[in-house]
Amino acid sequence: MSHNNSIGNYLIQRLLELGVNHVFGVPGDFVLGFNKLLENSDLEFINTCDEQGAGFAADAYARLRGLGVVCVTYCVGGLKIANTTAQCFAEKSPVVVISGSPGINERIKNPLLHHKVKEFDTQYKVFQEITVAATVLDNPDTAQSEIERVLTAALRYKRPVYIEIPRDIVHLELNETGGEKPSTRTDLNNSTASLNIHLNPSIIANSSNPYALKEALEEAVKLINKAERPVILAGVEIHRFKLQDTLLKLVKKTNLPVAETLLGKSVINEMHPNNLGIYE
Template identity: 30%
Template sequence: MTHDHDLELRPTARQTEAALNPPPGRTGGDLVVETLQGLGATTVFGLPGQHALGMFDALRRSSLSYIGLRVENNAGFAADAYGRITGEVAPLLLSTGPGALMSLAALQEAAAASAPVLAIGSQVPSAGLGGGRHGYLHELRDQQASFRGIVKSVHTARTASQIPSAIADAWRSALTAPHGPVWVEIPQDVLLAETLLPVVTALDATPDDVLPRPELTALAAHLLAGAERPAIIAGGGVVRADASGKLLALAERLNAPVVTTFGGKGAFPWEHPLSLQSWLEDRHTTDFLEDADVLLVVGSGLGELSSNYHTFAPRGRVIQIEADAGKLESNHAGIGIHADARLALSALLETVPERSDESAPERVGTLLAQVRERIEAQDRTLEQRVLAAVREALPDASPSFWDMTILAYWAWSAFDARRPNTMHSAQGAGGLGYGFPAALGAAAADPSRPVLAVSGDGGAMYSIAELATARQYSLPVTWLIVDDGGYGILREYMTDTFGEATGTELARPDFVALAESFGVPAVRTAPETLADDLAKALAEPGPSVVVLPALLRMFAPTHL
């Protein structure tokens, strides 16, 4: 008997001819780029190094676009953003040892934010693997061990014939919910050796669906339909799964108020009558969520920030939809549904009936008024004016990338992202230096629209070298640097805790002159002119820098 898949596996005459007559001069590096092309990649990020040169040489024989950054960590942040914006795998090519290790902070952020980054690193020649005795440059005794606790999966290709399968397996892992970074490593000699293997064509690396169990969605639908005060917490998993439309439909059917976590910004319309916005560091919001008799948590593990620093103690039934099985009920007991957010919300929409509740918008309005009252009592007019200016200047469809800086902490709670998947920050792992290189990755994904990066002066120095990258590739990124002469949030933390700050004050360059030395236009602005200066910079092609000297302060969060 002949099965359908038997027919599919038979090569065509053209495929057979091509397989029997591969072009000469190909290497293991060619197999890497051919595999990436066969899987659908169009853009790769990275930084070359001695052991990885076989991959980089093969790039010139491929159709892949290459974006080379100046520091591996920044290349990882750029790949992270490309993966978030496109929902596609972002290849990241790295060298051995120091080059590989420099990417770890970026891969930690990709893991925390579920960004599908495919890191492919070189290794010392095969003879030196696992020994640490041969004295090769960049040699590590166990390079994989440095990545194993961060990435979703680790893959090795020890021969040329293993390269396509190793990369395809890693690709599938990166795209299976929850998305995340993966690591592939290939020895230098394997990358450099000539190969007579056929050219790699299309590969199948379709990710596995993470389907909800029907008995659990049936129970969840029953509880939500019968709830008196349902509420929803929408996390980053809603954005990653492209499930914002499903969330809106379910919230409206249930008349359930929705709060978005800092990672879930834009998952629910900010001005919707059911929108609790993102004021999670506020006791009024915490009380509101605790009072829900059924709380649906979608795509969030309810970690430190999403739980108001672990002060949140729900009194009702908790239903948690989460693609990362390790996060299910990790902080609060409930009904844990291991599933992709989009698939689980679709299942609920097929079952949950309409639920009328005329009081829900009124309760939402009361809560937001309480939050506004609290913030206005703290005399933070400057901070609110600066954030409003950024919102005024930024086109609705333009993505923004925020470093770990005071203005970003304000934005987590107070910024209207307006569209799903347009506001991103490093709040998953919390490393400095994310904003600008991430914005470069987003601009590489879609250069037709301007991208905004926001940093403090301390964080800006982590990625200042990437001004050269921005100029080299003419990427349309406007970089807003809020210059307060130090690590502003750490200055606040230390002053509040110890009475004075240590190690937080920084000498820094003239950012305007420095940007211009890279050939990047720059302007120094003020709070009164920020909206106009930022809008003008965003409207110009290519990169630009806007420097705002300002001492911003945080609003006081309330935990108790």
């Protein structure tokens, strides 16, 4: 049976298209099938000493490249990166957490499988609290749209997401019936990275309202023009959305002074005449 159109290979292909070249993690039996697909792909798997190190490495990679990936096994590996994922959420770092898990057919009659903590979805519930989007790919009919939904959220909100793949699902072929494959084009090393996906209901619901955006911009301009001593407070979002050049253009045009938040440090050159330094 060919696995070229499998759920696992589709996820790998999407990561490659989004500019990811390396995946950090530690293998384990519940994720070995996906690990083998990684081994045979153009993604380079970096086997770290432990899962927490993999999580921090993926975080650093995301901050530098625009999207990072950590791949671990179920519970014994997954729960070890809860802390690194929570850090990504707090500091707006887009990391894709990929975890293997027991097969759907292994869960019948609730057997006592190794590394299971409480229920089969315990790890999923934990990661729902520390990611901006989470999914379990347990249905070939929805796997493609779920992968697109979650990856879109990571890029849109610059926060971590969670994808769990039961080990008997990895090699199943996609069985989408919802129209043509979404198309995402991004250059993660480009300051004008853009995301273009064929709209589906979940993405439409998260799109900016152009009228609300226009109103917000007009209100911001009025407030700045009315202010006696306006100051720009630049946050970490300038880093994550690669808006440094846009900020510099605004500063050059308005001559407004700029203070940086602690996480926003270095969004503007410390020697720039308009830089006030760190505000905390």
